[in-house]
Amino acid sequence: MPTSGDKLIEIRIHGRGGQGNVVAAYLLAAAAFEDGSFGQAFPSFGPERRGAPVTAFVRIADHPVRRRCQVTTPSFLLVQDEALLRTGDITAGLGEKGAILVNSSRPAEELPAARNFKLVTIPATALAQQMLGRPVPNTALAAAFLALTKLVSLSALEAALAQQFSGETLDRNTRLVREAAQMVPAGAWKELCDGAAA
Amino acid sequence: MAQPLEGSQAMARAVALCRPQVVAAYPITPQTHIVENLAKLIADGALACELVSVESEFSAASVALGAAVAGSRAYTATSSQGLLLMTEVLFNIAGLRVPLVLTCANRAVGAPVSVWNDHQDSMAVRDAGWVQLYCADNQEAVDTTIHAFRIAERCELPVMVCVDGFTLTHTLEPLELPTQEQVDAFLGPYAFSRALDPANPLSMGTLLSPEFFPEIRHAHHRALLNAQDEIIATDRAWQNISGRSTGGLLSVEGPQEARLAILTIGSILGTLAEAQAESHDRTPAKLIKLRAFRPFPVDALKQECAGLDDLIVLERAVSPGGGGIIAAEVRAALSELSRPPRVHSYAIGLGGRDVPMTVYPQLLAAAQAATPSRFAVFDLQPAKLAETDR
Numbered sequence: 332m333p334t335s336g337d338k339l340i341e342i343r344i345h346g347r348g349g350q351g352n353v354v355a356a357y358l359l360a361a362a363a364f365e366d367g368s369f370g371q372a373f374p375s376f377g378p379e380r381r382g383a384p385v386t387a388f389v390r391i392a393d394h395p396v397r398r399r400c401q402v403t404t405p406s407f408l409l410v411q412d413e414a415l416l417r418t419g420d421i422t423a424g425l426g427e428k429g430a431i432l433v434n435s436s437r438p439a440e441e442l443p444a445a446r447n448f449k450l451v452t453i454p455a456t457a458l459a460q461q462m463l464g465r466p467v468p469n470t471a472l473a474a475a476f477l478a479l480t481k482l483v484s485l486s487a488l489e490a491a492l493a494q495q496f497s498g499e500t501l502d503r504n505t506r507l508v509r510e511a512a513q514m515v516p517a518g519a520w521k522e523l524c525d526g527a528a529a
Numbered sequence: 530m531a532q533p534l535e536g537s538q539a540m541a542r543a544v545a546l547c548r549p550q551v552v553a554a555y556p557i558t559p560q561t562h563i564v565e566n567l568a569k570l571i572a573d574g575a576l577a578c579e580l581v582s583v584e585s586e587f588s589a590a591s592v593a594l595g596a597a598v599a600g601s602r603a604y605t606a607t608s609s610q611g612l613l614l615m616t617e618v619l620f621n622i623a624g625l626r627v628p629l630v631l632t633c634a635n636r637a638v639g640a641p642v643s644v645w646n647d648h649q650d651s652m653a654v655r656d657a658g659w660v661q662l663y664c665a666d667n668q669e670a671v672d673t674t675i676h677a678f679r680i681a682e683r684c685e686l687p688v689m690v691c692v693d694g695f696t697l698t699h700t701l702e703p704l705e706l707p708t709q710e711q712v713d714a715f716l717g718p719y720a721f722s723r724a725l726d727p728a729n730p731l732s733m734g735t736l737l738s739p740e741f742f743p744e745i746r747h748a749h750h751r752a753l754l755n756a757q758d759e760i761i762a763t764d765r766a767w768q769n770i771s772g773r774s775t776g777g778l779l780s781v782e783g784p785q786e787a788r789l790a791i792l793t794i795g796s797i798l799g800t801l802a803e804a805q806a807e808s809h810d811r812t813p814a815k816l817i818k819l820r821a822f823r824p825f826p827v828d829a830l831k832q833e834c835a836g837l838d839d840l841i842v843l844e845r846a847v848s849p850g851g852g853g854i855i856a857a858e859v860r861a862a863l864s865e866l867s868r869p870p871r872v873h874s875y876a877i878g879l880g881g882r883d884v885p886m887t888v889y890p891q892l893l894a895a896a897q898a899a900t901p902s903r904f905a906v907f908d909l910q911p912a913k914l915a916e917t918d919r
Contacts, residue, residue, distance in 0.1 A: 357535065357701045364533040364703050373700040395703075397666070397799030399696050400885045491533075 340482060340524055341402045342389040345421045346411030346469075349381040355409065355469035356387035358491055362477070363391040366487035371396040384415060391482060406523060409476055410434060411455070411468050416444050430520050432476050434468040449523075451479060453514050462507045470504055471511035478512035479520040485512055531705050536667040536697045539704055540632060541566030543674040545576045546712040547630075549604040550719070551596035553581040553589045557611040558644045559694035560634035564606055586611040590618035590631075597622075597629040598733060600726075602678065602719035604629065608694055609636035612650045616657070619687075623658030624749065625733055628681035628721060631659075632674065634694040635795070635845075637880040645881020646694040647845040648795065651822075652854050658749055660688040660756055661823040665798040667697055668704040669775045673820075675707070676763045676775070678716055683763075684756045685722070691822075693796040695881070711770050753824045760821055776818060778826035781833055783815035788838040789896050790870075792817040794855060795845060797877070797884055804889030814841075814893060819855065827862040834863055837870035839896045843907070847876045852904030873898070875907035882908055 342359065346352040353374045360370030368391055375386035388402040404424045413435040415421055422431070422444060430449035433442060436457060439450045453475045455468030463470075470492070477483050485508060492504045534542075541563050544552075552571075554564040570576040579601075581592045589605045596603040607615060612633055622629065633651045637643035651661060660680060664670040670692045677688040692698060725731065737745065761777040768774040781790075782802060791814050793801060798818050805813050817833055819826075834840055840863070842856040851857065856874030863869040873896060878884040888907065895902065911919045 353699075357533075360701050361533040364531075369703060370533060371700060371702045373695070398803040398886060399700070399796050400800050401883045403885065 337392065337394050339390060339392040339394075339396070340407070341405045342391070342407045342409065342476075343402050343405040344387040344389065344409045344411065345415050346385055346387075347381075347415070348383045348385050350385075350411045351467050351469035352385045352387045352411060355411070355473050356389045358470065358473050358488070359389045359476070359483070360391070361491035361494065362473075362483045362488040365490040366483045368393060368483065369395050373399075375401065384418070405429065407432070407476070407480070407520075409472050411472060413437070413442065413452075416442060422448065428523055430479075430523055432472060432479065432515075434472055449520070451475070451515055451519070453511060455511065458511055458514075459507065462510065463503050471507055474508040474511040475515045478517050479515050480524050481518050481521045482524050485509070531703045533701055533703050534667070534706075535562065535701045536670060536692065536699065537562030537634075538566050539667050539671050539706065540674055540692065540698075541570065542706055543671040544604055544630075544632075545570050545578075546707065546709055547604075547675060547678045547716055548576070548602060548713075549578050550601035551579050551581065551593065551603045552605065553583055553592035553596070553603070554605050554607065555583055555586045555589045555611060557586070557608045559636060559646075559698045560606045560608040560611070560632070562698060563632055563634065586614040587618060590615040590622065593629050593631070594618060594622050594625070594627055597627045597721065598625070598723075598725055600719070600721060600724035602629075604631070606632040606634065608634045609638055609650045612654060613638065616654055619654055619657040619659065621734065622687045624745075626685045626749070626752065627687060628678075628685050629687050630674070630677040630681055630690065631687065632690045632692060634698045635691055636694040643880040644694075646696050647879045647881065648691070649846045649879075651689060651691045652846040652848075655823055655854070658686075658753065659823060660684070660686050660753065660760070660821070661691055662688065662760070662820055663691045663794045663822060664693075664697065664775075665796055665818055665820075667700065667702055668773065670697055671704060671706060672767060672771065672773055672775050675712055675715065676760075676767060679763050679766075680756065680759050682716075682720060684752060684759050686752055686756055691795070696796045705771070705773075707771055715767065715770060757821070757824050757826060757829075760824075776820050778821040778829045779833065780818045780820065781815055782818075783813055785815065787813060787815040788836070789814040789841070789893070790817050790834065790837050790839075791815075791841045791843060791892060792819055792855070792859065793843050794819045794822065797843065797845070800884055800886055801889050804886035807886070808889060810890070810893060814896075822855065825858055825862070827865075830859065830862050831866055834870055835866055839873065839901070840870040841873045841875065841892055841896055843875050843877050843892070845876065845878050847879065847904075847906070856904065871901040873901040874904040875902060876904075877907040879906065884908070
C-alpha cells in the first residue's frame with residue numbers, strides 16, 4: 332500500500348490529434364517499466380480528431396499506481412504544439428516548481444510562459460522530419476524530457492522503443508533519442524523530481 | 530513476468546489465450562481496441578479463430594449465440610448503445626443457458642451522447658440473466674476474462690466482463706499475462722452438453738407454454754445463485770495457478786474493525802484506496818469492492834456489513850425516478866441484518882466525470898449526515914442547473 336512520501340511524478344502531455352500524444356505517454360510509462368519503476372499512462376478521452384487539442388497523462392512511481400483520476404497538478408508539461416500555450420489554460424495546476432518542455436524552434440525566452448515557469452524548447456518536429464522522415468515530435472520530446480529530468484534512463488526509453496519497432500525504423504528512432512537528448516542540458520530538472528511526492 | 534500493456538490489448542491477448550473459435554463484433558468506442566487487437570492476432574496467424582464482421586451488435590450477439598450452440602467457444606465485446614442493441618439477443622443467450630463471454634467496455638448511454646465511462650449500459654441489462662463481473666484494474670480484467678470462460682462453461686450461463694471504458698481500456702499499466710499452458714490447463718477444450726449435432730437433432734428456443742415457463746425462470750434464477758460457488762472456486766483455482774486473486778464475489782481492504790465502509794464497483798477503487806492511504810483520518814473506512822453484481826452476493830455482503838454503522842454505496846449509474854441501483858439491492862439485502870447500517874446512496878462519475886482523490890474525505894464527511902442520503906449525485910454541480918432542476 333503506497334504511503335504519503337512515496338515517489339510519484341505526474342506529467343501532462345498537450346498536443347493535437349495526430350501528433351502521437353498517447354503514444355508519447357505510453358512510451359514514457361513503458362520506459363519507466365523498463366527501468367524498474369511503475370508507469371501508468373492514459374489519454375484524456377476526448378473525441379479523436381486530427382488537429383484537435385488532446386491531453387494525455389503519465390504517472391511514474393516507485394510503487395504500483397492505483398489512482399485513476401486525471402492529472403490536475405502535474406510536475407511537468409510536455410507541449411507538442413507551442414500554439415497550445417496561447418489557447419486555453421494548459422498550464423492549469425502546474426506548480427510553481429513545475430517545468431514545461433515545448434516543441435518549438437524558437438528560443439525558450441521568446442515564449443511568454445517562460446516568464447512564469449521553467450521552460451525549455453526543442454525543435455522536435457524538425458528533428459523528427461529530418462531523422463525519421465515524419466513530422467511527429469513525440470519521441471524526440473520524450474527523449475529530451477528524460478535527459479532533462481533523469482527520471483528514467485535513455486537506455487530504458489530505447490528498450491521501450493525496441494518493443495514497438497525493429498530494424499531500420501528502430502535504428503532511426505534510437506538515433507533520434509540520442510540526438511534529442513543532447514540538445515537539452517542534461518539533468519537540469521533532476522532536482523524538480525527529487526522534490527515531488529505523492 | 531509483468532509487462533506494460535494497454536488495457537484493451539491485454540484483454541485481447543487474454544481472450545486469445547482462451548482460444549475462442551468464433552469472435553463476432555461490431556466496432557464501438559471504447560470497446561474497439563479489444564476486437565481490433567483480436568483481429569490482428571487472427572490475421573497474424575497467432576490465433577486460430579473465425580472473426581465474423583457483422584453489420585450491427587444485434588448480429589454480433591446472434592453470431593456468438595449460434596457459434597456457441599454449434600459447439601464453438603465464442604466471444605464478443607461491445608459498449609453502451611451497442612450493448613442495448615444486443616438486448617433481445619442477450620436475453621435469449623441467457624434464457625437458452627448458452628455459455629459465452631462478452632466484454633462490456635462500460636460507457637454511458639445516450640441521450641445525451643457520451644463516449645465516456647459509467648455503468649448505465651451493463652446495469653440496464655442486469656435482468657437479462659447473465660453473470661456480471663466488474664473489474665477494478667487491468668490485471669483483474671485479464672484474470673476475469675479467463676475466469677469468465679470457465680464459469681460460463683461450468684454453469685452453462687453467459688458471463689459479461691465489465692471493464693470501465695477508457696479508464697481501463699485505454700490505460701497502459703504493468704500487468705502479467707499467463708502462459709498458454711496455464712490457460713489451457715485451466716480451461717480445457719470447449720464443451721457444451723447441448724451442442725447442436727445432426728446425429729442427435731434438437732430444437733432450441735421453441736415456444737413454451739405456461740405449463741413450464743415459471744419452472745424455467747426459477748431454474749435460471751437458481752443457476753445464477755449457484756454460480757456464486759463457481760465464481761469463488763474459479764478465483765481460488767486461478768490463484769493456485771497464477772498467484773493472484775480477484776476476490777471472488779467481493780473483497781475488502783482497510784481495517785476490519787471499521788464502522789464505516791464504502792462500497793464501490795469498477796475502477797474507482799484504486800483512487801479511493803490511494804486517497805485513504807494518504808489521508809490522515811484516524812478512523813479510515815474499509816473499502817468493499819463489489820465484483821459480482823449478478824449473481825448479487827447477498828450472504829457475502831451481509832457478512833462484510835454486519836457491525837457497520839454506516840455504508841456508503843458509490844455507483845456509476847442511476848435509475849431515474851428510482852435512485853441508486855446497487856444501493857437499492859444493498860438496502861434490501863442488509864435489511865435481513867438485526868442491526869443494518871445506515872446506507873448512503875450516491876452516484877458519481879456519470880458520463881465520465883473525473884473522480885478525484887479529494888472525494889474520499891468528502892465521503893467520510895457525508896457519512897456524518899443526520900439523515901443518510903436516500904440518493905444523490907455526489908459530484909453534482911447545482912449551479913449549472915436551472916433552479917427548477919436542482
